[in-house]
Amino acid sequence: MSPILRAALWMTGSIASFSAMAVAGREVSGSLDTFEIMMYRSFVGVIVVVAIVAGTGAWRNIRTDRLGTHLVRNLAHFTGQNLWFYAVTVIPLAQVFALEFTSPIWVIVLSPLVLGERLTAVRAMAAIMGFIGILIVARPDMAGLNAGVITAASSAIFFAITIMLTKRLTRHEGIASILFWLTTMQLIMGIVMAGYDGDIALPDVQTGPWVFLIGCAGLLAHYCLTHALSIAPATVVVPIDFIRLPTIAVIGMVVYGETIDAWVFIGAAIIFAGNYVNIWVESRQSKPL
Structure with a gap:
């Protein structure tokens, strides 16, 4: 199996994990604020990572x-993730993911400068097709501009920085080291920010399982994403993540009764087409002569 196809398989685990984390984050939002969610997520992550290591x-x-x-990467991720957790509580999940997915545009544009990767015509086409699909699904307008939209859009910038710094770290360090510093640094950040007001809420019987799911899903998502980035260029891996949008749109409809229509599937078809062409071309180019 080519590295590009292996990276695509790892990204399916990342997509499932991020979707589960969005649902769990919305379920605990009534009892915990975003800093507390991040603190408990990192606490679960530290336990799992230390046990495995x-x-x-x-x-x-x-x-x-x-x-x-590591510090800059985790500060960017901590900021983006807090903004993201807030957004999933106030606007439809599909809209959150649509706005978050502007981050691949930043990655593809900045990767040649930050990572020294080559921006090919096929990679650019995949990113553009994915973005067009997102616009078709979300169909944003100024009338819908609110705090949730602003925070979701802002999180995309911080996630793009996180992705590029993760790719840089994979050149020198293994996944165990990256995940160890991810969980420990963000646990400290979470404790500081959650406890600044002197009051940290504790999970109860109802929220406890959701908090555990957030911790495990967040860790698994980063493991899959980091593994994919370690075997394929960021400009190849990131467009695959566009598939998360139609996935979360269906979840939002089934679980929360959020509106979904034919435009979601039209946009999803364009997203899938761009990813398929990108993976197919990259796979052919990576085959030995």
Whole structure:
């Protein structure tokens, strides 16, 4: 199997995990604020990562020579994720994901400058087709501009920074090291921000399972995404994530009764077409002669 197809398979795990995290985040939003959600998410993540690292003897892979890059990456992600968790509580899930998906445009434009990757015509076409599909699904207008729309759109910028810095880190460090610093640094950030007012809410019997799901899904999503980025260029991996939009649109309709119409499927068809052409061309080019 070619690296491009393997990266596409890893991204399916990321898509499922991010979708589960959106639903769980909305379910606990009535009891916990976004900082508390991030704190508990990171706490679960630390437990899982430390257990795996200790069980596999991978402590030697936890590196400390790029803590500055880790800190900037995790600050960007912590900020973007808080904005994202707020957005999923106030606007339809499909709209959140649609606005979040402007981040691949930033990645594709900035990757040649930040990562030194080549922007091919096929990659640019996939990104443009994906963005067109998103616009068809979301059909944004100024009348719908509100705090949820603004925070969702803002989160995309921070997620783009996160993706590019993750790709840079994968050149020198393994996934265990990246996930260890992701969870530990963001746990500290979460404790500081959640406790600044002297009151941190505790999960109850109803919210506890959702909090656990957020922690596990968030960790699995980053594991899959980081693994995909380690074997394929960011400008190839990121457009695949567009598939999350029609997926979450269906989930929003089934679980929360959010409106869905034929335009969602028209946009999804364009998104799938762009991804298929991108993966097909990249796979053919990666085959040995």
